[in-house]
Amino acid sequence: MNKIILANLKSNKSFESSKEWIENLLQNVDDSTLSKLDVSVVPSFTTLEMMSSKILQAQKNISVSVQDISSFPAGSYTGAISGQNLMGLNVKYAIVGHSERRKYFKETSNDVASKVAQCLENDIKPVVCIDTEYLEEQLNLIEKQDMEKCIVAYEPLSAIGSGKNADVGNVKSVVERVKIIAGDVPVIYGGSVNEFNISEYLMVCDGALIGRAALDQEQFRRVIESCI
Numbered sequence: 452m453n454k455i456i457l458a459n460l461k462s463n464k465s466f467e468s469s470k471e472w473i474e475n476l477l478q479n480v481d482d483s484t485l486s487k488l489d490v491s492v493v494p495s496f497t498t499l500e501m502m503s504s505k506i507l508q509a510q511k512n513i514s515v516s517v518q519d520i521s522s523f524p525a526g527s528y529t530g531a532i533s534g535q536n537l538m539g540l541n542v543k544y545a546i547v548g549h550s551e552r553r554k555y556f557k558e559t560s561n562d563v564a565s566k567v568a569q570c571l572e573n574d575i576k577p578v579v580c581i582d583t584e585y586l587e588e589q590l591n592l593i594e595k596q597d598m599e600k601c602i603v604a605y606e607p608l609s610a611i612g613s614g615k616n617a618d619v620g621n622v623k624s625v626v627e628r629v630k631i632i633a634g635d636v637p638v639i640y641g642g643s644v645n646e647f648n649i650s651e652y653l654m655v656c657d658g659a660l661i662g663r664a665a666l667d668q669e670q671f672r673r674v675i676e677s678c679i
């Protein structure tokens with residue numbers, strides 16, 4: 452399995468600067484490097500269609516993913532983006548339960564379990580974020596047959612956006628803990644990953660979720676190239 456590299460752009464960038472970011476990335480990133488990885492860009496919903504079609508046009512081995520999905524199906528849920536809304540946009544993964552969603556939008560482990568179900572009903576692979584305090588609670592709320600179709604992202608709160616990336620040994624032990632509960636699912640790590648530390652993480656887990664180091668396309672290109 453190729454290593455999964457997700458570029459989470461969060462709520463950054465205007466439409467124009469998003470366009471520049473993806474155009475430059477597609478122009479500069481090396482095809483043979485991309486062929487050995489599973490790179491997905493995770494932009495805002497407002498730039499998703501634009502990025503998806505630019506990637507398609509460029510015929511690069513990159514996909515688009517989303518930062519969140521509604522816990523409800525299609526229907527009268529004003530402001531929510533449902534799985535049905537995402538159909539036809541070639542969305543590969545959905546990040547669910549990111550700690551920023553828990554903190555600022557008061558998402559619970561039950562909400563996240565519903566989001567997993569919505570993803571799977573719409574052929575989107577969920578990337579379930581966990582930290583050690585609620586690892587068991589979160590994973591146990593997901594149906595066993597659904598869990599097998601998920602990716603788990605270990606995202607220690609202290610490491611996100613702080614420059615204090617987690618110890619590789621710690622990541623290795625959390626990966627083992629996840630696999631005891633969730634079975635042999637892919638586990639990725641996120642939290643201050645950059646071009647200098649990514650290769651160490653890829654030795655103990657299946658990929659990385661990158662925030663700050665993805666905002667500049669040139670820096671993100673170097674992160675990708677450091678994976679090989």
Ligand code: PGA
Nearest residue numbers: 611612641642643662663
């Ligand atoms: P960071 O963000 O790379 O800026 O720490 C990671 C994340 O939020 O997933």
